[in-house]
Amino acid sequence: MVKIPKINKDRCCYCGGCVGVCPQNAMDLRETEIRISENCTRCGVCVKFCPAGALEKDAK
Ligand code: SF4
Numbered sequence: 216m217v218k219i220p221k222i223n224k225d226r227c228c229y230c231g232g233c234v235g236v237c238p239q240n241a242m243d244l245r246e247t248e249i250r251i252s253e254n255c256t257r258c259g260v261c262v263k264f265c266p267a268g269a270l271e272k273d274a275k
């Protein structure tokens with residue numbers, strides 16, 4: 216099963232862009248923490264979008 220994307224905190228600049236592109240509205244950015252809810256369908260849109268390469272789709 217494809218996992219919910221993992222956020223690499225060393226790369227993320229908390230621009231909030233991924234939150235806006237998620238078609239499920241599954242992402243929530245609070246200050247320096249991103250939460251991904253169970254609504255995530257693992258579509259990978261946010262992973263492709265992130266300009267910093269901070270989202271890892273197949274993170275274990
Ligand atoms: S788009 Fe990338 S850098 Fe921007 S908040 Fe999302 S994970 Fe972080």
Ligand code: SF4
Pocket residue numbers: 220236237238239240241242251254255256257258259260261262
């Ligand atoms: S994988 Fe798709 S549904 Fe899940 S958080 Fe990213 S954009 Fe949203």
